[in-house]
Each structure stands twice: as C-alpha cells, then as structure tokens.
Amino acid sequence: MNQVTHPALHLEGVHKRFGGTHAVRDVELSLRHGRIHALLGENGAGKSTLVNMMSGMIEPDEGTIMVDGRPARFRTPADAQREGIRTVHQELELAPTLTVAENVLMGQLPRRFGIVDSAKAMRQAGAVLSELGAGIDPEAIVGSLPLAEQQLVEIARGLAARPKVLFLDEPTAALTPPEADGLLERLRGLAAQGVAILYISHHLEEVLAVADDVTVLRDGAVVLATEVSDTDRPSIVRAMLGADPLGSQARPAPAAGKGTSVFEVQDLRSGRSLGGVSFRVAAGEIVGFFGLAGSGHETIADCLYGSEEHTAGHATFCGEPLPASPIEARQRGIGYVPADRKGAGLALGLSVRDNILLANWSRLARAGIRRQGMETERAARLASRHAVKAGSLEAQVSSLSGGNQQKVVLARQFSGGETPRALLLSEPTRGVDIGAKAEIHRLMGEYVDAGGTCLVTSSDAEEVAALCDRVYVLSRGRILTQLDSNALTASDLTAAAL
Ligand SMILES: Nc1ncnc2c1ncn2[C@@H]1O[C@H](COP(=O)(O)OP(=O)(O)OP(=O)(O)O)[C@@H](O)[C@H]1O
Ligand SMILES: [Mg+2]
Incomplete structure (x- = not known):
C-alpha cells in the first residue's frame, strides 16, 4: 500500500528567500504516517517559513513537495487542505467576533436544509474541545477569551477537520503543563491512527517526550535529522545553537x-x-x-x-x-507587555524601529519634529540588547519570526527616557x-x-x-x-x- 511505503509528505531541495534573507536552504524533510516529527531551531531559523510552504501559504523558490509519493504543488492553503493537510499556526488565525463553535468548525459547519444547524454545531465543537480536556463554552465569543483558551480553540479547529497531516507551530506556548499534556496525549492518539504530525516547540522536554523523529534547523538549513531515541537534549541544543548554551x-x-x-x-x-x-x-x-x-x-x-x-x-x-x-x-x-502580541502589542505594518519607539514618540519629539538620529540610535541599542534578529531596523515587524516579534515588544518597554x-x-x-x-x-x-x-x-x-x-x-x-x-x-x- 502506498501509504506504508511513501512518506505522507516529503520535501527535497527546498529553498525560500525573502529579499536578502535566505530563510530556508536546501531542506529535505520526511513526515511519515503515524509518527510525530519535531522541528526545532532558534528564533528565525526558518521553522514557520517551512510550515507555510507545506501548507500553501507561500510557495518555495526551488525544490519539490511530494504527497504520498506524488509530486504536489500548493498554490493556496486550499490546495494543501484538499490533501488533508491542516495547520495550527504560530500566530492565532481566529475570527475574534465569532463564537468558539463557528471558529472550530469554520468551513464545515453542519447544515440542515441549507441552514446552519447551530445546536449540532455547538455539540460538535463541544465534543472536540472536551476531547482536548478544554471546558470552553462553544457559544462564547472568541475575542473575549484569555489567550490560552484561544489557543485551545485554534488547536480544536485543526483537529475537527480529521487531518491526514497536521502541523502545529508552537501550539503550547500559552498553555499550562496539564493543558499541554492533554494536547500531547491527543496527538499520540492521532499518530496511532496514522496521522503524520509535525510539531514545533521551544519546550525541549515536551518535544523529547512526544516526538519520534527530530529535525533541527539553523539559519535555514538542516543541521540534525534523526530519530529521537538516537539523540539527547545536549546534542539537540548544540545543534540548535551551533555551540554549547x-x-x-x-x-x-x-x-x-x-x-x-x-x-x-x-x-x-x-x-x-x-x-x-x-x-x-x-x-x-x-x-x-x-x-x-x-x-x-x-x-x-x-x-x-x-x-x-x-x-x-x-x-x-x-x-x-x-x-x-x-x-x-x-x-x-507602568510598562505593559500583553500576552497577545499580535492583537495588542505590535503595529505589524510599522518598522522594527518604530515599534520599539512606539510609546515614546512624543517624548523624543522636540518642537514637533522627531529627532531621527537619536531615535534610531536608541532603537538600535535596545534591539541588540534584546537580541532582536531582523534584516534591518527598517524591516516591517510582520516580517520577523514570532520569537523576534516578542523581543521587540519587550525592548519597547525601555525606550522611554526614564x-x-x-x-x-x-x-x-x-x-x-x-x-x-x-x-x-x-x-x-x-x-x-x-x-x-x-x-x-x-x-x-x-x-x-x-x-x-x-x-x-x-x-x-x-x-x-x-x-x-x-x-x-x-x-x-x-x-x-x-
Ligand atoms: N514575509 C517575510 N518577509 C521577510 N522576511 C521574512 C518573512 N517571513 C520570514 N522572514 C524571515 O525569514 C527568517 C525565518 O523566519 P521564520 O519565521 O521561519 O523563523 P522561525 O524559525 O519560525 O522562528 P521563531 O521561533 O521565532 O518563530 C527570519 O529571518 C525572518 O525574519
Ligand atoms: Mg516561527
């Protein structure tokens, strides 16, 4: 049978560049049915970019993607979804004004005589959520929930579609250990049913506990690819950092x-x-x-x-x-760093520099004119102190990797005069x-x-x-x-x- 011999998804020679940034370099990766594959690397290593290519958000510049041994081309997310690929993205992709049930069942709401059967929708969504151990009201409006619960809703949406291949990009970043454990147990169950799972996380203990295979990226290239049982934490950390921590x-x-x-x-x-x-x-x-x-x-x-x-x-x-x-x-x-950096913390369309200085333009302005030189110097100092990795200070914040966006929000707290x-x-x-x-x-x-x-x-x-x-x-x-x-x-x- 095809499914047994061929990987569910296979990448070869994949490259992606954004302007001067070579984000993904010559990557080979195989996701097998029934296995959990961990994808690791520092902030900006290329993990989300890789996931975005496999889920049809962006196209590779070079290289091939194979689904069950057949070459495939994903021009849009819908192309990937037709192959049974579902993605739980790093930055939540929820509709904040809709209910939990509408978000969980987006695109597949149950209908009766052409009309959405909301009682059934509530039951279906409730069932997926309780399988995750999340006691969230399916009728609640998503935007009113704390971040952790929103994250569970996003995960539930990935699971509700009964995927063949599932990508999870830092799904537990806002979850407490018992909630994360509930998710991991669920993932093991899905793998046992033959689903191929790709799992990205900065929590190494969690990864080592749940994954069968591991691939480590550094600066866009694969630097370690092995079975988890053949490696250990220190080797993984060394591969990620290229040095001892x-x-x-x-x-x-x-x-x-x-x-x-x-x-x-x-x-x-x-x-x-x-x-x-x-x-x-x-x-x-x-x-x-x-x-x-x-x-x-x-x-x-x-x-x-x-x-x-x-x-x-x-x-x-x-x-x-x-x-x-x-x-x-x-x-x-009082400085404040909100949990939801995308919704409340960042002006995604502005540059790294302007985001760092955001709260303090008025203080730096003199006679209404922003003092460019001084501002830029201050932003540069704060960016380097907080280890922000960006192409330049003028790069749009939306082009930074998730972890680097978080460092920008932190750096901003210190950009005032005092x-x-x-x-x-x-x-x-x-x-x-x-x-x-x-x-x-x-x-x-x-x-x-x-x-x-x-x-x-x-x-x-x-x-x-x-x-x-x-x-x-x-x-x-x-x-x-x-x-x-x-x-x-x-x-x-x-x-x-x-
Ligand atoms: N749309 C874009 N435009 C420009 N550069 C981009 C874009 N998307 C990603 N990049 C760059 O590509 C590199 C890889 O980013 P990516 O988001 O894949 O990292 P990551 O491994 O997911 O990191 P993190 O752990 O912080 O989420 C980074 O240098 C990032 O700034
Ligand atoms: Mg990422």
Whole structure:
C-alpha cells in the first residue's frame, strides 16, 4: 500500500528567500504516517517559513513537495487542505467576533436544509474541545477569551477537520503543563491512527517526550535529522545553537516584601474572572501569578494597567489609587507587555524601529519634529540588547519570526527616557528560544536589582519558577496559595495550581 511505503509528505531541495534573507536552504524533510516529527531551531531559523510552504501559504523558490509519493504543488492553503493537510499556526488565525463553535468548525459547519444547524454545531465543537480536556463554552465569543483558551480553540479547529497531516507551530506556548499534556496525549492518539504530525516547540522536554523523529534547523538549513531515541537534549541544543548554551544563573532572591511597597491590592474583583484577590508587591521583586487557563491570573495585569474594568476594596500603586486608564498607567511609569502580541502589542505594518519607539514618540519629539538620529540610535541599542534578529531596523515587524516579534515588544518597554517604575509582563517569553529566554531573564533581574518592580503572569511553569522570587497561585479567580523562592519548582507550581 502506498501509504506504508511513501512518506505522507516529503520535501527535497527546498529553498525560500525573502529579499536578502535566505530563510530556508536546501531542506529535505520526511513526515511519515503515524509518527510525530519535531522541528526545532532558534528564533528565525526558518521553522514557520517551512510550515507555510507545506501548507500553501507561500510557495518555495526551488525544490519539490511530494504527497504520498506524488509530486504536489500548493498554490493556496486550499490546495494543501484538499490533501488533508491542516495547520495550527504560530500566530492565532481566529475570527475574534465569532463564537468558539463557528471558529472550530469554520468551513464545515453542519447544515440542515441549507441552514446552519447551530445546536449540532455547538455539540460538535463541544465534543472536540472536551476531547482536548478544554471546558470552553462553544457559544462564547472568541475575542473575549484569555489567550490560552484561544489557543485551545485554534488547536480544536485543526483537529475537527480529521487531518491526514497536521502541523502545529508552537501550539503550547500559552498553555499550562496539564493543558499541554492533554494536547500531547491527543496527538499520540492521532499518530496511532496514522496521522503524520509535525510539531514545533521551544519546550525541549515536551518535544523529547512526544516526538519520534527530530529535525533541527539553523539559519535555514538542516543541521540534525534523526530519530529521537538516537539523540539527547545536549546534542539537540548544540545543534540548535551551533555551540554549547550559556548557563543561566539564578538570581539571589531579595528578602520577600522588604522593599518599598509598589502595588498594594485588597479584594480586587473583575467580572467573572477575579473574585477578590489581595497581594503586595515591593520594589526589587519579581512576583509571579500562575494558574491554569481561565483561573484569573491573566486578568490581574490588565486591572493594574487600567485596561480592564475592576473594583477593589483598596488598591494602590506607589501610595496612590490604581491608574484608571492605560494612558495614565504609562504616564505614571507602568510598562505593559500583553500576552497577545499580535492583537495588542505590535503595529505589524510599522518598522522594527518604530515599534520599539512606539510609546515614546512624543517624548523624543522636540518642537514637533522627531529627532531621527537619536531615535534610531536608541532603537538600535535596545534591539541588540534584546537580541532582536531582523534584516534591518527598517524591516516591517510582520516580517520577523514570532520569537523576534516578542523581543521587540519587550525592548519597547525601555525606550522611554526614564526606566519604568513597574513592568507588567504577560507571557513575556512566549515563543522565544532558550538562549534568548535566558538573556531576557537576566535583563529582568538587572531591572529589579536597579530598583524596578516586575509582575509576571505566565502559564509556563518552568519560566515562572526560574524567573520569579515569589509566586501567587490562582484558581477560579482567587489566590490559592503563595510560594516563595525556596519552594519554587515547576512541579510544585503545577501541583499547587491543580
Ligand atoms: N514575509 C517575510 N518577509 C521577510 N522576511 C521574512 C518573512 N517571513 C520570514 N522572514 C524571515 O525569514 C527568517 C525565518 O523566519 P521564520 O519565521 O521561519 O523563523 P522561525 O524559525 O519560525 O522562528 P521563531 O521561533 O521565532 O518563530 C527570519 O529571518 C525572518 O525574519
Ligand atoms: Mg516561527
């Protein structure tokens, strides 16, 4: 039988250039039925570009694509979909004003007498979501959900189509460990039914646990291709970086809460997501808020930034009431990195330079004229400090790889004349590779050691454990417990959240 002898999808001699960037160089890759294939590499290595070519988003400049041994040409995503290929993209491709069910079943809504059968749609979508272990209401409007739940909706859409070949580009970047485990289990089940799966992730432990085959890209070329059982973590990391990784050094934790109070919050409430939380964060601390999707931790930063309606028994920032709006928050020195970089963090049509300087044009302007030279110099310095890999400062942000876009959002927080008094970070290193992640953690450490204050909400337990001095664990809109640095491991956090 064809399916057994031929790979589900095979690439040979594939190249892709964007202007001066040779993003994919002479790549050969085979995805086999019933196997999970991990595709790894640093930010900008060419992973998403490869996936985009295999899913018909863009065409290769050179090379061949074979489906079950037959040459194929994908001019559009529809061509790839006709071959049973489905993609869960790195940047979410959801329709925010439609319901969860409409998004999950997009293009295949059940009909009766030509009319959408919405009761059946709700049932079908609900079934796919619950197979993923996600208790999301199929009638909810997608734009109103926290990022992690949106990510689960995107994954559910990929699964609902019963694909033969499935690409997942960083599907777990906003998921907590139990949610990610649920997904991985589901993927193993699909592979057992013969589906060929390509899996991209910066979480190496997860990859090693689930994948059968692994391909590592560096600067667009394949530098390692083997079965997972024939390699190990250090070899993979060395292949990714082309060198041994720098060890990230743990920062000595400050005495908890000894510094001046920056945020003091009592009985903070917001709609259905926060049911009264109280906490205190002092200068010099990195404090984490952790929980499973929908447990309310996602909302805390929005409330402190004045972008989400809330009430509080008593809440202050530097002794004054909390800011009433994001504009006021910025004026009072609060920086904010939202979880959804595409929706809220970046002006995709603008250059890297302008995105880094975005919040601060007014301050740099003198007599209404933007001082170009100074701005460019400042943007260049921040881009290199945050390890942003871009063709040039004038490149459009939309042309950067996902991880490099995230570094731009972080760099922007420091582009003002003054250092922010507090930084609110939501999923700060989502999609950032391991080397750049360690570097960003080091920068955050320097920032608080110089008197700054940092609040982190993240679903990445490893990250929270490595970065934070203390962590509040939330469930159903309330604080369950507080863990401090000497009891802070990823597994403690996950156990507490459950
Ligand atoms: N549309 C585009 N125009 C110009 N350059 C592009 C475009 N798309 C990708 N690139 C460039 O191609 C290279 C590979 O990008 P790609 O998005 O494939 O990286 P990646 O491996 O997915 O990284 P990440 O882990 O950050 O998601 C990068 O240098 C990127 O800037
Ligand atoms: Mg990518």
